Amino acid sequence: MKAKEGCEMKKRGLFLLVALVMVILPVFGNGGTETVAKPATSEKKAEKTEIVYWQYYYETKVNLMDQLIKEFQAANPDIIVTQQTFPYEQYNTKVAASVPTGTGPNVINLYYGWLPSYIDAGYLQSLPESVFPTQKIESEFLPLVDAAKFDGKYYALPTAVRSLALIWNKDLFKAAGLDPENPPKTLEELVVDAKKLTKYDKNGNYIQTGMSLQLNGQIHHWIREILIRQFGGSPYTEDGKTVTYNTQAGYDAFKFLTDLQLVEKVGMPNFMTDDVTAFKAGAMGMTIDGSFRLGTLNAVPELHYGVAEIPSFKGVKSNFSSFWANGITKYTTGKKLEASLKFLQFLTSEDVMSRWMTAIGELPAKKDLSNDPKFSNDPKFGPFIRGLSYTHATKFIDEAGQRQVWLDAWDEITLNGKTPKQVVDAAAKTEQAILDKYYKK
């Protein structure tokens, strides 16, 4: 009998073990993967306030931020800032997935095109007037920053902004018999140069393209904010709530763009998988890209490139700008909020901005700095900075969805042979539905 009892005990022990596993497992299951500081804990220890900062992983940004945090902590010994990063591709998903758990960062870096969703969901808190007065923001920062303004309040502020420029390969210009120091200044010149820069094999396949047509890169911004305006239209109404490119100007602009592939045959989307790869490999004469790309291009020593303002058309200049802005999450309160605001003030200081440009290649977000001749006459950053004076920041609601509209329009023309009018009208309808869904709920 004793033996049997022992056996029963063991059994009971076994079930206890199983029960224990059942209880513990979910706790570890959640806690193990999320190394996120839970707000409102660990505050008591040593009177230090710990705040968490999130941005996506981009090596130069992460390194500079580590350095900046060190300096910020030295100046504010009672604050500890922890930086956490995620791969760019999953960043938005990661942020979104963290929201319902109520855990996550105190200060967060978000693409301005994502702000509407997060503000709408109540994820970000508006910046208090006492620390960041609206009037001061608007007098100091570049006007495009108002893409972070909703219902009269600012929810996030950038350290840096980005604009586009024409980047050309000087060696390929020379080889094609063009002046390597004289990039195209108008769209007409661009077409002529692009044709000379394009090479085909005996079957007519591109072995070198004249111009990037990477629609899912920066080219969808070229059509939306630049070409449509240059052809006499405008992409949206002033408030960004209504699509207005389904006009003759829109059709003409898109015809010009698609004709670069179909008629002029100077390039195609995804040549050598993408524009950056092709340009780095010296197989693409010209591209349109942001200042943040210069670091990538500088890493290829044999590549000799120049930067110029985006070609004009009919005397119209236009540019597209965008930015990543830092905001403060809703559950950041009390001491953490104070610390976060301090940190945000630090990140938007002129000193950090000028260092950011040198290290990252993104442009200062304040007017005084970007007007500084030291920056605006820089041979590489100058064209980007000068572009800021005539730039537009699209009020995106769903950046990926609004980009897809143009990708589909392109495919409908090049693969299914539809007319520019048909596809632009369809694009306008689809994009308007995206806008309506957001503004009319």
Add this chain to the structure above:
Amino acid sequence: MPGYSSRHLLFLQKGREVMLPTLSKNNTLAKRKALWAYAFLAVPLVFYSIIRIYPAFSAFYLSLTDWDIISSKKDFIQFANYQRMFQDKLFWKTFGNTIKYVVFGLPISLLIGFILAYNIDRLDVTADLYKAVYFLPYITSMVAAAWVWRWFFQPAPIGVFNNILTVLDLPNRKFLSSPKEALFSILTMTIWADVGFQMLIFLAGLKNIPAQYYEAAKIDGANNWQLLVRITLPMIRGTFIFLLITGTIRYLRIFTQVLNMTTQGDGGPLNSTKPLVLYIYDNAFNKFEMGYASAMTVFLFVFILMITLFQMKVTKDEDA
């Protein structure tokens, strides 16, 4: 055997080392062993309940709400998501793509898998080598393989296939950049990766056919074709049904290769390769429409369930 429950019979069938102590120690050892088995099984069971089964069932609830992940409000909107789904052209297009993956992909992969297994089964010395070679793609990371194939399918000068066509003086093909060819290009890669698995399971089935049957048939003067049709195929029916059902489910859930082989994972060009699972993912994690995505998930769940039950029923009926 009197005094033995069906569970003991199971052990008896599995191996003698279990049966012998069972008889001598009056069942307690078997009970304890079974208990330990349950204990170990409990851990994955609990794990799966929390990580997979519970979230799967919460999808039913979410499908009746308009939850967008990031906001705290979760309004109950009854069947509005389902109504929207049945009117959504893109939903039907992606569902159609999913069906195409199954209808074109699975039979080819089963056929090639069987042909490989049938021939490898007849080899002696080099069989292991062939098994390894054909099984290798199956254990290769799908993401890595997808990217390599994506490069294969590029236009000249970097795409291997188009370069071969150029050398042979044949017109180049668009492959992944054509709405007509893209789905089949992705399917080619999928079958390449899948065939090894089918082959291995078929091989196991073939090895289980007793050699006496073939010997007897040969004595009766049967030729190779008759052996195949009259003995081999009927004897591996069980294997075939298993592969058919698991394969259907696998092809209905195609996702990784499309995400990696299309430009920025958009299932293009013009949604021609986008399977339903990718459309669900898109809605849930890019557009944050979790409610709508859940509704489509429930639809896919019910669809897979019906297909599986149907297949099991049909194959059972034939047994009887």
